[in-house]
Amino acid sequence: MPRFNHAPIERSAFLLFLLTFIVISIGGLVEIVPLFKIESTVTPVKGVRPYTPLEQLGRNIYTREGCYVCHSQMVRPFRDEVDRYGHYSIAAESMYDHPFLWGSKRTGPDLARVGGKYSNAWHVAHLEDPRSVVPVSIMPSYAFLMDKDLVTEDIRDHLQALRGVGVPYTDEMIRNAAADIEAQATGESTDALLARYPKAKIGDFDGQPNRLTEMDALIAYLQVLGTMVDFTDIRLETPGK
Amino acid sequence: MASPERDPVTGYKTTGHEWDGIKELTTPIPHWWVSVFLATVGIAIVYLYLMPSFAGVKGFLPGALEWSSSKQLAEDQAVAAAAQAGWRKRILETPLAEIEADPDLRRFAVTGGRALFNENCAPCHGVGAGGQQGQFPALIDDDWLWGGKIEDIHQTISHGIRNEDDDSRQSTMPSFADILAPEQIDQVADYVRALSDPSQEATRTAMPGAKVFTDNCASCHGDHGQGGREFGAPTLNDAIWLYGGSKQAIISQVTHPRMGVMPTFAARLDEATIRMLATYVHTLGGGER
Structure with missing residues (x-):
């Protein structure tokens, strides 16, 4: 058997470039081409909707404050996690997350299904002084959110930008964004809001009825986490077959 | 080269x-x-x-x-479910009030209930169910807002209080800021404080707040402040105060009532799990027969 000789390749710049290009192209194609069909791997489920404007602003605060550094949003399909947190997270639940906030480390508990687990009053008490309700907590206090008025002027731009990356916000949703924030935080004239965003949690979230603060938005976001999917409806068989 | x-x-x-x-x-x-x-x-x-x-x-x-990891999970869950199947079946089939009478069943329910309580209930009610002053009620005493029989506890855990669940316990304390004059509120606060003070037992009926209380508060909280569980109206003639027992705290509650909200757990936990939790809470000390 003749020995393979790499000397000619190494001695010709053109041949070296050409063969390197071919090898990298194969690797690239194997990694990239399947991504064109990535949509086909997401099991469609009923109930997942875009975030309401108030929830989206709360999500921005969650991102700004770096909550994802200590809290994951990803219940993995292990028995201990499912026993503790509920049904494991499915891809469709974060299809409108840009960027997703799955996180990679749990200093605090997972929050993928925290919505509806605690009352609004608990969230306020906990965010103001975590150790007042969980004595062993090492979470910092976020009491200042109670005192910061929520900036809502740019909400249309936020929704517009999210539409640009594929979240199906309609013109109507974007036009009424400010009104929807008002309706969700006050509980008044919520019919249009609920028609656009079914099952949205309504009410004064931070216990200060006369003010719309960042605490309102953050709790509105926390209370919707993991509550959109109707798990009695979904079928999670392997979609490959 | x-x-x-x-x-x-x-x-x-x-x-x-x-x-x-x-x-x-x-x-x-x-x-x-x-x-x-x-x-x-x-x-x-x-x-x-x-x-x-x-x-x-x-x-x-x-x-x-x-x-697939979901199939793997289903297998793991099936193994665990099989291991507990006999117990859970007995818990589901035994009437709530009789679970504690069976020593083995009681041990299973209380042990499992403690772990479930720490995950689901302790963030509000505290590890050991001591409650949080000014926020969330203690569950280890016999001062129940909505009833201390195991069936009552089971109902409260299943559907919660003042939430979006149609079966949740509902009631609203009105604000008396516009109904009563400031001096009446002041008087009734003094009277409410006197209700739990044994040294004022003879004199309290003559207090000016007594009539205000009878006209405005007694329909829910009872003639003697003994509370009304059908409305979740707290007992006022004991010295247990959820939102504080100072005169200022009582005036604040009369004018701007705070009302506790508890989430519904029927969608989050299965029936056997809720029954274990109810048994655990019922055995903490204040459970009623």
């Missing part, structure tokens, strides 16, 4: 490169290394064939073994 020459020590040829008198050899990669490298390529191909891998045209390619 110097022409390749053979290295006298190793017997391999040099590349012909030379820096400062140091020459580079063309030593081939060891056979064992090449073999391991080719083996990993082979393993990767076998793995791709057996396990779920790429996105396909319709869904992802499931692999020949059709393994």
